[in-house]
Amino acid sequence: MDDAPAPESSPGSPVQGPASAAPSLDVLRARLANDDTEAFEAIFRRLSEPVFRYVCGMVSDESLAHDLTQDTFAKLWTARDRMASVDSLRAYVFRMARNRVYNQQRDARTRRKNRDQLREAALHGSPPAPDQALDADLLRDHLQDWIENLPDRQREALTLRRQQDLGHDEIADLMDIAPSTVNNHIARALKQLRERLHEHRSDLRS
Amino acid sequence: MDNDTSPLPPDLRPPDADAEQDYERIWAALHRTDEARASEYDVDAEWTQLADRLDLEGDAPSAPEKPTTDRPARPPDQRKDARPSRYARRLATAVLVLCAVAAGAWWWQQPVSVTTAAGERTTVTFPDGSTAEVNGATTLSYNRGFQSFPFVPASRRRVRLTGEAFFDVDNAERPFHVVTPNARIEVLGTTFDVRARTDDDTPETTVALSSGRVRLTPTAAATSSRSGVTLSETGHTSRVVADQAPTSPETIDLKYARAWRDGGFAIRDAALPTVLAELERRFGVPLSFRADPSETTPMTLHYAAEAQVEEVLRDICVIQGLSYRETSQGYELVRD
Numbered sequence: 001m002d003d004a005p006a007p008e009s010s011p012g013s014p015v016q017g018p019a020s021a022a023p024s025l026d027v028l029r030a031r032l033a034n035d036d037t038e039a040f041e042a043i044f045r046r047l048s049e050p051v052f053r054y055v056c057g058m059v060s061d062e063s064l065a066h067d068l069t070q071d072t073f074a075k076l077w078t079a080r081d082r083m084a085s086v087d088s089l090r091a092y093v094f095r096m097a098r099n100r101v102y103n104q105q106r107d108a109r110t111r112r113k114n115r116d117q118l119r120e121a122a123l124h125g126s127p128p129a130p131d132q133a134l135d136a137d138l139l140r141d142h143l144q145d146w147i148e149n150l151p152d153r154q155r156e157a158l159t160l161r162r163q164q165d166l167g168h169d170e171i172a173d174l175m176d177i178a179p180s181t182v183n184n185h186i187a188r189a190l191k192q193l194r195e196r197l198h199e200h201r202s203d204l205r206s
Numbered sequence: 207m208d209n210d211t212s213p214l215p216p217d218l219r220p221p222d223a224d225a226e227q228d229y230e231r232i233w234a235a236l237h238r239t240d241e242a243r244a245s246e247y248d249v250d251a252e253w254t255q256l257a258d259r260l261d262l263e264g265d266a267p268s269a270p271e272k273p274t275t276d277r278p279a280r281p282p283d284q285r286k287d288a289r290p291s292r293y294a295r296r297l298a299t300a301v302l303v304l305c306a307v308a309a310g311a312w313w314w315q316q317p318v319s320v321t322t323a324a325g326e327r328t329t330v331t332f333p334d335g336s337t338a339e340v341n342g343a344t345t346l347s348y349n350r351g352f353q354s355f356p357f358v359p360a361s362r363r364r365v366r367l368t369g370e371a372f373f374d375v376d377n378a379e380r381p382f383h384v385v386t387p388n389a390r391i392e393v394l395g396t397t398f399d400v401r402a403r404t405d406d407d408t409p410e411t412t413v414a415l416s417s418g419r420v421r422l423t424p425t426a427a428a429t430s431s432r433s434g435v436t437l438s439e440t441g442h443t444s445r446v447v448a449d450q451a452p453t454s455p456e457t458i459d460l461k462y463a464r465a466w467r468d469g470g471f472a473i474r475d476a477a478l479p480t481v482l483a484e485l486e487r488r489f490g491v492p493l494s495f496r497a498d499p500s501e502t503t504p505m506t507l508h509y510a511a512e513a514q515v516e517e518v519l520r521d522i523c524v525i526q527g528l529s530y531r532e533t534s535q536g537y538e539l540v541r542d
Contacts (some may be wrong), residue, residue, distance in 0.1 A: 194228045
């Protein structure tokens with residue numbers, strides 16, 4: 001059991017926020033309301049990748065995540081004349097992405113059930129090979145599986161918490177829960193993931 | 207945006223040290239996944255795809271000004287072997303030239319815009335000889351010369367419209383698109399009327415075809431093949447409300463679509479507030495209504511030519527059992 005190279009945190013690393021020269025999201029939001037395509041492009045360049053990562057964390061199918069991200073921004077463009085009354089553009093965009101994710105999941109619930117059964121079968125069919133060292137990449141691959149089996153809310157809190165630019169309160173607001181509950185979800189998720197990690201280790205030993 | 211180190215946030219630390227080590231590793235692994243996804247995400251390609259889908263300009267032009275800024279910063283430890291000044295100077299020159307080109311492209315990209323006041327009508331002739339008769343309270347804009355760069359014809363002629371205009375499009379070989387806040391009309395050589403309204407926060411686009419063929423698609427739709435509707439017969443009309451699919455083609459008497467162009471006024475089966483909003487645009491006169499709109503009935507009006515606002519108001523009052531009076535700015539409708 002060798003340690004993954006746990007990265008050391010450099011002291012001043014968590015510098016938040018984008019380069020100071022770029023216009024703020026608030027300025028871009030106002031310009032977007034005036035049909036400014038350049039502002040729209042700047043917003044897309046700033047937010048689409050974080051949104052994509054969030055959606056990825058939720059749907060775990062990358063091509064679907066690409067589509068949902070595109071849909072989110074297409075909708076932002078068609079709703080641009082309503083931007084004047086929006087408080088936080090980032091929260092608004094994430095909320096739209098979230099709606100798309102949840103709608104999609106509702107539509108795909110039956111499909112996912114089928115897929116889960118398939119995966120279950122696949123897992124039972126091929127137990128982990130003994131020479132699979134628990135190296136960082138393998139941990140990552142397994143993590144994906146484990147995360148997909150977390151309850152939606154836990155997975156969502158865990159995914160959102162890793163977004164650099166989203167504050168704790170913004171996450172709570174987005175998920176419609178109290179700020180303290182956000183961490184409860186994450187703590188439960190981490191606990192479960194750790195349990196899976198231990199199961200996995202004992203599988204390897206036996 | 208690369209943070210290659212992201213420790214477990216302190217408020218998520220578990221009580222015992224053993225678990226803490228596992229949590230740190232899980233967190234670090236999650237972070238690597240995020241980074242892998244972030245590095246696979248090609249924002250330029252995604253933007254091109256989105257811009258194309260939404261029919262925004264800048265299919266080509268915005269690309270050259272961006273790439274230098276969007277590459278992730280080089281990690282500090284690789285900086286030692288960077289060649290110093292000469293290389294830097296060349297780079298600076300290259301960046302300056304790029305900026306100049308980008309600025310020129312930006313200027314060229316600024317659309318030509320035509321706006322009419324309420325009550326006003328005008329005719330616009332586009333660079334390719336196509337024309338549009340423009341109704342009141344309308345804004346219409348298009349790229350300089352229908353070119354994406356100087357001397358480079360754009361792949362399609364694109365006109366943005368809020369309000370109402372009647373288009374007569376020449377030369378069907380190059381695609382001609384009319385883009386409204388919620389829909390897109392692809393023209394296949396033809397004459398047609400477009401009315402794009404954004405009252406009540408719900409954008410609505412109505413197209414009435416005089417001749418030729420056009421295709422109407424909501425902006426939010428990914429491709430025009432799936433959710434568009436083709437109008438191919440004289441008098442065909444279809445409407446897109448917000449981002450719903452277009453209504454299936456319905457044949458109307460074209461006199462309703464053309465009345466405004468002859469100085470008349472027409473509207474089909476519309477609620478009174480809608481009729482009044484259209485009258486305001488057509489005549490440039492503020493109209494107010496002091497009664498419950500639900501007590502009025504939908505109405506159809508047609509004035510072939512030289513309509514006067516008072517004449518229309520008088521008829522509306524007869525139909526709806528209202529009366530009107532002149533105010534300091536315009537007219538007011540009241541129930542007796």
